[in-house]
Every structure is written in C-alpha cells, then in structure tokens.
Amino acid sequence: MDEARKAGRSAATFPAADEDYFKGMDGGVELSRDEVIGRNNWLVWTAGNDRFWNEITRNAFGNFDLLKTISSHPSLAYGRDNRFWELGLINEPCFEAPKTGAADKFGLWLDRRRTEDAACAAPDPFADAVKYPGVKIGARGGAVPVGSFYGEPTGIVGLRLFPNPDFDEKAKARWDADRYYTDPSYYNDKDLVRPYRVGMACGFCHVGPDPVRPPLDPENPKWDNLSGVVGAQYFWIDRIFGWNYGGDKDRKRWEENEKNYLIQLVHTSRPGALDTSLVSTDYINNPRTMNAVYALGARLGLAKQRGQETLAGAETNNKQLKDYFEPPNTVFTPRVLKDGADSVGALGALNRVFINIGLFSEEWLRHFNPLFGGKPNTAIEIAVGRKNSSYWEATEAQTPYLVAYFLNPKVQAGHRLADLAEGAAHLSTDAVVLDKGKEVFAENCAGCHSSKAPPLPKTLDLNTCNGPGYLDCWNDYWRWTQTDEFKAKMVEIVKAPDFLEGNYLSTDMRVPVTLLETNACSPLATNAIAGNVWDNFSSQSYKDLPSVGEISIRNPFDGKAATFKMPAGGRGYTRVPSLISLWSTAPYLLNNSVGPFNGDPSIEGRMKVFDASIEQMLWPERRAHDSVFGKEGVFLIDRTTASSYLIVPGGFLPEGLQALIDPLSRWLPSIFGEGELRIGPIPKGTPVNLLSNTELYKDDATLAQNLPRYAELISLLKTALRDLKSLPDNATDAEAKKAFANLAKPLLNLSKCPDFEVNRGHYFGTGKVAGTKALTDDDKKALIEFLKTF
Numbered sequence: 001m002d003e004a005r006k007a008g009r010s011a012a013t014f015p016a017a018d019e020d021y022f023k024g025m026d027g028g029v030e031l032s033r034d035e036v037i038g039r040n041n042w043l044v045w046t047a048g049n050d051r052f053w054n055e056i057t058r059n060a061f062g063n064f065d066l067l068k069t070i071s072s073h074p075s076l077a078y079g080r081d082n083r084f085w086e087l088g089l090i091n092e093p094c095f096e097a098p099k100t101g102a103a104d105k106f107g108l109w110l111d112r113r114r115t116e117d118a119a120c121a122a123p124d125p126f127a128d129a130v131k132y133p134g135v136k137i138g139a140r141g142g143a144v145p146v147g148s149f150y151g152e153p154t155g156i157v158g159l160r161l162f163p164n165p166d167f168d169e170k171a172k173a174r175w176d177a178d179r180y181y182t183d184p185s186y187y188n189d190k191d192l193v194r195p196y197r198v199g200m201a202c203g204f205c206h207v208g209p210d211p212v213r214p215p216l217d218p219e220n221p222k223w224d225n226l227s228g229v230v231g232a233q234y235f236w237i238d239r240i241f242g243w244n245y246g247g248d249k250d251r252k253r254w255e256e257n258e259k260n261y262l263i264q265l266v267h268t269s270r271p272g273a274l275d276t277s278l279v280s281t282d283y284i285n286n287p288r289t290m291n292a293v294y295a296l297g298a299r300l301g302l303a304k305q306r307g308q309e310t311l312a313g314a315e316t317n318n319k320q321l322k323d324y325f326e327p328p329n330t331v332f333t334p335r336v337l338k339d340g341a342d343s344v345g346a347l348g349a350l351n352r353v354f355i356n357i358g359l360f361s362e363e364w365l366r367h368f369n370p371l372f373g374g375k376p377n378t379a380i381e382i383a384v385g386r387k388n389s390s391y392w393e394a395t396e397a398q399t400p401y402l403v404a405y406f407l408n409p410k411v412q413a414g415h416r417l418a419d420l421a422e423g424a425a426h427l428s429t430d431a432v433v434l435d436k437g438k439e440v441f442a443e444n445c446a447g448c449h450s451s452k453a454p455p456l457p458k459t460l461d462l463n464t465c466n467g468p469g470y471l472d473c474w475n476d477y478w479r480w481t482q483t484d485e486f487k488a489k490m491v492e493i494v495k496a497p498d499f500l501e502g503n504y505l506s507t508d509m510r511v512p513v514t515l516l517e518t519n520a521c522s523p524l525a526t527n528a529i530a531g532n533v534w535d536n537f538s539s540q541s542y543k544d545l546p547s548v549g550e551i552s553i554r555n556p557f558d559g560k561a562a563t564f565k566m567p568a569g570g571r572g573y574t575r576v577p578s579l580i581s582l583w584s585t586a587p588y589l590l591n592n593s594v595g596p597f598n599g600d601p602s603i604e605g606r607m608k609v610f611d612a613s614i615e616q617m618l619w620p621e622r623r624a625h626d627s628v629f630g631k632e633g634v635f636l637i638d639r640t641t642a643s644s645y646l647i648v649p650g651g652f653l654p655e656g657l658q659a660l661i662d663p664l665s666r667w668l669p670s671i672f673g674e675g676e677l678r679i680g681p682i683p684k685g686t687p688v689n690l691l692s693n694t695e696l697y698k699d700d701a702t703l704a705q706n707l708p709r710y711a712e713l714i715s716l717l718k719t720a721l722r723d724l725k726s727l728p729d730n731a732t733d734a735e736a737k738k739a740f741a742n743l744a745k746p747l748l749n750l751s752k753c754p755d756f757e758v759n760r761g762h763y764f765g766t767g768k769v770a771g772t773k774a775l776t777d778d779d780k781k782a783l784i785e786f787l788k789t790f
Contacts, residue, residue, distance in 0.1 A: 001362065002047060002362050002363075002388065002389040002390060002392070002482045003048055003051060003137050003165070003362070004389070004390035004660045005388055005390045006137065007135045007137045009135055010392050011391075011394040011552075014149055016397070017041075017044065017126055018033055018036055018042065019036075019125040019126070020041070020709055021125055022039055022223055022228070024222060024223030024280050025039070025228055026039075026227055026228055026408075026410070026411050027210065027212075027213065027224070027227075027410060029408060029410040029461070031408060031411075031617075032408075032650055034401050034404040034467070035404050035408050036405075037164060037398070038398075038403070038404050038405025040126070041398045041399070041401055042202050042402060043157065043158065043201055043202075043203040043228065044126045044150050044151075044201050044203075045150070045201055045202075045398060046133070046151060046160050046200055047394070047395050048149075048199075048360070048361075048391040049199035049352050049354075049357055049358025049359055049361065050162040050357065050358075050366070051361055051362070052358025052359075052361035053111065053197065053200060053358060054164070054198075055361060056371075056618050057194075058190050059372075059656060062184075063241055063242050063263065063532075064240075064242075064243065065172075065187075065243050066159065066198035066200075068243040068244075069156075069159075069194060069240055070110060070111070071110060071160055072098055072110075072111070074183040075181045076181070078248045079097055079109075080095070080096065080111055080219070080249060081097055083156070083219065084218040084219050085218070085599060086236070086239060086270070087240055087302055088233075088234035088236045088238055088271055088599070089208050089235065089240075090156065090157040090158070090208065090221065090226065090232075091155060091156065092153055092154075092156060093221060094113055094117065094119070095113055098110060098111065101177055106175060106177060106195040106196075107178070108180075108196070109181070110154065110155065111155025111156075113153075113638075126148060126150035126160075127152045128148055129687060131149040132149050132150050133148070133149065134148050134151075134163070135149060138166055138168070139165050139167050141163070142164045142168065143167055143169050143172050144165075144171075144179060144195065146163065147162060153606070154198065157204070157226070158200060158201045158202070158204025159198055159200060159201075159667050160201065161198060161199075162197045163196065164194055164195055164196055164197045164316050166193050167196075167259060171193035171195075174192075174193075174196070179536060179730075180194070183559070184412060187548045189508070199358075200357050200511055202353060202354070204232070206229065206230075206232060207227065207228055207232065207234065208232050208234065209225060209226065209227070209230070209234075209580060209601035210224075210226055210227040210230065210435075211227070211415040211584035212414070212416070212419050212420050212603075213225055214603065214642075215601070218601055229292055229294065229403075229406065230292045231585075233290070233585065233601075234272060234601065235272055235273040235290065237275075237429070238267040238269055239657075241262075241330050242257055242262070244257060247529055248591050248702055253385070257645065258641055258642035261640070261644040262646065262647070263684055264641065264642075264644050267688075268285060268288035268572070268638040268689070269591075270587065270591065270619035271288045271592065271599070272290060272592050272597075273287040273290065274287055274288070274290070275288070276288065277525060277527050278365075279370050279371060280356070280364075280370070280377065280527055281368065281370075281371060281372065282525055282690075282752075283525050283693060283694060283695050284521050284524055284700075284753045285688065285689045285692040285693060285753075286525055286753075287592075287620070288481075288522055288590050289590060289591065289592050290339050291578075291585075292578075292585065293406055294412055294413075294580040294581065295505075295578065296334075296406040296407055296412050297409070297502070299334045299451075299504045299578075300324065300346070300506060301451070302334070302451045302504055302506075302508050302610060303324060303332045303333050303334050303531070304324070304332050305462070305465060306508065306509065307331075307334060307463075307508065308463040308464065309343045309344070309466055310329055310466070310539060311329045311330070312329060312539075312540035313384065313540075314382060315329075315538070315539060315540060316328060316329055317382040317383055318344045318348035318397070318536070319347040319348065319351065319396055320345045320348075321346055321347060321403065323347065324346070331345045331539070332463075333345045333346060333539075334349075334508055335510065335542075336575075337528070337575070338523075338574060338590050339525050339528070339570075339574060339575065340573055340574070341527070341528035341542055341570060342528075342534075343541065343584065343755065344536075344537050344538065347396075347399050347400065350402055350403070351399055353396060354395050354399075359391055359395055360385055360387070360389040360391060360392050362387065363384060363389070367379065369456045376699075377526075377527065377699070378531065378532075379531055379532060379533060379536055380534075383676065414580040414581045414790075415581045416789070416790070417788055417789070420603060426788060427785075427788055427789065428788070433782050433785050434785055434789075437782040437787070438494045438495050439494075440492055440779045440780075441488040441783055441787070442487060442491040442493070443490065443491065443679075444772070446493075446494060446762070447480075447481030447482075447507075447642070448507055449488075449505050449579050450499075450503060450505060450507070451503050451505065451507065452493050452499065453491070453493065454485075455489065456480075458472065460476055460477060465543075466541040466771065467540070467541040469546075470510070470545055471512065474509070479597060479771075497581065500789070500790065505580050506576045508575060508576060509576055511571060511575075511576055512548035512549060512573055513543060513566065513573065513574060514550070514551055514566070514572075516551050516762055517526050517551070517552075518565070518589060519591065519757060519758050519759075520551055520566070520753060520755040521689070521693070521755060522574060523566075523571055523572050523574050524567075524752065524753045524755075525571070529571065529699060529700070530543045530567045530569060531699075532626055542570045543569055545570050545571075545573065546568050547565070547566050547572060548566040548572035549565075549566060550565050551563070551755070553754055553756070554629070554634050556626075556628075556687040556756045557748075558628075559628070559629030559632045559634050564754060567700075574590065577590070579787070579790050580790060582788075582790045583606065583787070583790065584610070586610045586613035587609065588613050589759060593624075593636065593758045594616045595614075595617075596612050610724075610788075618765055620763055620766060621678065623635060623636070624663050624759060627685070628685065628756070635760040637687055637758070638686075638687065638688045638758060639686060639688065640684055641684045642684050643731075643733055643736055644680060645678040646679040646680060647678050647683055652717030681724075682740070682779075683736040683737040685737075687756050689751075689756055690744070690747050690751070691747065693754070695752035696709075696713065697710075703764050712749075712750060713745070714748070715732060716743065716746045716747070719743065719746070720743055721758050722751040723740070723742055723743070724739065726739060728741055730777055765780065765783075
C-alpha cells in the first residue's frame, strides 16, 4: 500500500484545488473552474512522489539531490540568482534568494517569499494544511509538521517541499545543515535523513518562458511571462542530476566530475531533453525532447480519423474519454511518446506520466532496479494501483481536468511570430517567396506534417491499419503522398487562408525509422513492449507492430558501415512531431541534437537558434560530425570528454564493504581509492553509449534463453577486471585505451542499441530519400520563410 492508504486516507480526502493562483500564466487567458483545476494539477499535484525522489537520492550514489537543487548555499555553483542560466529551471515569482540559512528551521538555504511586496503578500493557497491536510505518517505530526498534501512552494515552479516522515528525533539530533552542504563524508551517507522531501509536479518539465511574452530577466519572471504547455526547453538534466558539477564558478570541480561516468552519461542529454526511462532503465541511453503540448483539440480530431487502436487484457483498465472509446476494446487516440507507445487513450497516457515521476513508488520500484537495472522489468498493473494506492485513485480523478486545461482554445493555440510586434522584423512580406514556400511545403513536408490533407484513397483505411499490417499500410500511404495527384491537391490546401487554423501540423502517424534514418535508440525503447513496465499503457496494436527491417549504422571504432535488424513488437517507429511554433522550439530532432543552444528565451535569442538549426535540418552536411571519423561522413557520436570511472562514494556501499575500503585501496588502488569504489578507467573518447546500452538480458526471452547472455557478461566482466588490474596507478589515456581495446567488440555485440550517431537522419529535401527530389537552395530558403509563420 502507499503511504496514504497506510495512513487510512481515501482518494476522496485529496480534493482537487480550484484556486486560480496562476492567473497570469498562458497569456492571462480566462479559465473555467475545471480548467483551473487542471492547471493546478499540472503545477502542484505531486501525488505522493516526494517518497520516490527521496529514494532516488539514495540510489544515485550522491549525484542527485533535489534538496540541493532548490538551495542557494554559497558552496553551490547555482542559486536563485543564476538558476535559469545554470540549470534551466524556472524561478517562481514572488520569491527571493536567502541571505543565510536562518530563515529555515533546519538551517537550509531555501528561497523565501517576499511578503513585504504587496503583490506577493498572499500565501500560497495550496500550502494550506487545514484545507489540504497532509498525510500523517512516521514523524509527521511529531518531529516535523504534517503540512499540506500539496506541499510548500520551493521557489522553483514544479517542485514542492514536504516534511520528511523519517526525520524523527534521532535524525533531528544528527542533522547538521552546514555539513550537509560542505562535508562529503556527511552528505555522501546513504543513511542520512534530510528534514524535507521534495515532490515533483508535471510542470517541472513542462513550464517555460512564454515565447511571445518572454521575461526581461529570465531569472526573475512574472507569471505572465510563463507558459504551462511550452515545455522545459532550457532544462539541463546533467546539471540537475549531478548537483555538484561546479559550473562556470568552479571549473576545477567540473573537471573532477568529468571523471564520473554517470555524469558523462547524463551529459549526453542536451538542454531541453532527458531520458524518460532513466529510472525504469531499459539499457538504452535515450534522451528525448520535452515537447510543447499544442493543439490537443486538433490532435484528438485527427485521432478519430487515424488513431484507432485495439486494447487487450489489462490495457482495457485504463480510464477513457467517452467520445473516443468504443467498448470493450477500441480507442481513438493520439500516440504520445516519441516511439508512439502511449497508445491506450489520452487519460491513460497522462496517468502513466504521473507514475513515471513517482506515483505509487511503493509498487512501481518493485518492477525494476532503479537507474542500473540488472533484473527483468515487469508490468506495473492498473488494477493493483487502484487497489492499494489512494494517490493513484486521486490522480485518475483529476486527469480529466488536465485534459480540459489543455483543450482551452487559447492555451493550446501555440505561439506565433505574427502575434508579436517584433515578429514583423523576422517575417518575410515577399508574397512570391511565401507562395513558393507553401508549394515546397505541400509537395515535400505535408505528407507527414499536416493534419489537413486530401481525402484518403478508398483503398486506404488508416483506422484499420494499426497492428501487424501497419507497415504495408504505411508504405501505401507514403507512395500516395509522392503522387502528383496528392501534391497538387495539397498545394491547394496549403495555399488556403485557413490552412494553419486548427492544423496540428502532424499526421501523428508512426514512421518507420528505415525511412527517417534518425538515431534508432528511441524507437528501440522496450519499456512498453509486452510484459514490460508500461505494458498496461500500450495498446495491443502497438505490441503487434511488425519489424521495419534493417537499418544502416556506423561502427564507432573504425567508422565502417554495418547493418542492424530492428525487432518487432512495437519497436522501430517514430511518431511525427508537430511543427506548431517551430520558430520557438529549436534545436531540432527528437533529441535536440540539430542546432546550437544559447540559453536565451528572448525573441532575438530564439530566432538565432532557429536560423542555425533549420539550416542544419535542410543542409545536413552542415551538422556536427564525429570528432574521430567526421571526415569520413560519420555524424556526431557522444564520446567521453575525460578518462572516467563508475564512482560509488564509500557511504553508499554496503556496510561490510565499507569496512574493507582501506585495505582494498592498498591492494587494488585502481578500483578502491579515496574511500570510494572506482571502476575504470574508461578512456577519453569512448562512446558513452557503449556502456550504457549494454543489454543485461533480453526482454523477450525466458530465463533459460538468457543463460548464454549471462555467461557472456560474466566472461566480459572477468576480462575487464583482469585488464583494469593490470593498469598502473594514474594510468594514461593511451594505457587505458590499450587495456580497453579487448572490451570494445564484446560490448558492441552486447549492445541493445548499437546506433551511435545522434544527429543523423531526416534527409527529406536532400534527394537522399528514395522517391523524393533534392530541393534547390532557393526552394529551401522559401520553405524557411513559410515555416516561420507556423
């Protein structure tokens, strides 16, 4: 049972909040009561996941600590005054940085409300412990107050502060705030109990500066400078996960952190991207962009035309929007994740997101080994959630309000340059150029990037295609979009004055990666395949998808081309992203790898990134290439920037091993040194994903079938330990590379995703895609002018 159920709390005791506290957001749009509840849910409902994030702090070997993230202690590289620039997080209006830790009863350097400012004097309504009483469990109500079940504001949008029920009198006596910030021997103790737990709402990853109302100072926004649907485009997961990274303030500390392989791993996530399977690991490093939530109404309309999915078994337990569901097992739905896996209905997709950020962690964490894996993932069941979790039931009761918020016409409308006075300076007034851009878009892009299209041929019914016959249907559809008839009709549609109105600018279809040629790690994700952790949240149609065939990949050690057979069972496809507000959402591709990042949310800042990114999209040869084989045409491969180790501080090791650290550091200095476990060195220039994508077991195999895999892993481990043991203390990169050479081929053979080029693919308009033509430079420039109007 979850903490709420254990404490005797039913779902009915967690009422949805209806205070319109965030009124200035989203352009100051007027919301109905239901829509207000939905936005509040998005921004402050954490569903008891403060327990989960507290557990992850222990599991991450001291690298991750949200209580440090919300702090402004002088020892940190960041604080409220530079939080947006350093971390990409959104400072909550009406707060300021602490000058000392004295304002907090436990000595922590947490943001304080500016009550002396009349506009900020009213308290946060969600922190009202009388109206929204928290869950009394453990030390709550004793050493610490019970508080509100919405928590207290932290000064960062999307993070809420809760009393820690484990902070009893014993923990209180041991607590030392100064050592918590400054003493590694103190804070690197897995048994350290902090006075607070930090909970996370969806808005943490989805609120960002409003593109058409950007703040003058991004570190000090007002509510009317923020959008609840634009996405956390400036979010640095590597700096948040690695709280001690040092930043510009302390380059020496960053150089030390570079030696930590886990930091190298999360450093592959560009700003605005993260691997949503980082915790429920599927052994694939897979950072993906946090997309904006635009045009849900148009998207649901498209679902009625092309989104039919069949549900089976436990999938049918998902809550449904009644107008999009035909009992007992047919749903008309958008496909939400990049790989199109969230395919059980809009409500089911939203409820799954709450689980992924820690809802009912008592149960969820039983289905996999967080962060590191090592045991088979199993399906978390909706039926178990309803039986044992009051937070689960309360979440399911609130997500229909969330849909109402997203469906508000002004919230979902997108952000257009034309809505800005300053936008005129960036928009072409040349009717001939814009007309040409519309023709180029209609003939080359609209087959995937428009929800308005000519009527389908009578022989093609996309609503009955999803499932084992989907690839044949897709191929028929793609051939149709390349016909002169389709293109001529599409030109008429694009040139119509209302083309952009109510257009999702996507078909929401699943495109085979063999056509896209983009990095295959996202469509290889396995969490939603049959029997895996998200089994209940992916449709039977998804699970029945056929293999897309073979893809071409490059060997990261010699640069040579090879082939890789894509598996079936849901994998191999990428859902078409929307182009709404394309001008404000660069860099591009599913992992933000195409284009630069400048951290500037102003109109001018966004346009500089757009110009550079769209150029790389349409002229792929201008994209970044690999530091080793770039001259041979190999696109960017994320490689370690320094000789690194898998580092586990001594305080996070089992007690029996802690006692042996001193003698072990003398006998095996390359593995045990400085009071910690260090496995390495992993040489500088090693492909990061070579290690992270090691498939510890096959998802679709039995234990007996996996035994040969385990034998391979044991053999590889023996080789690794032998070679590492042979290295001298302080081995050079050259020595480490020589020792590591024996591991390269075995690790490639064990890779779950051996595709290392992160910014390749989407070659439409270049002539490289079969059946398509190359655009001239003038065609591309005209297309860009039209794309700016989206």
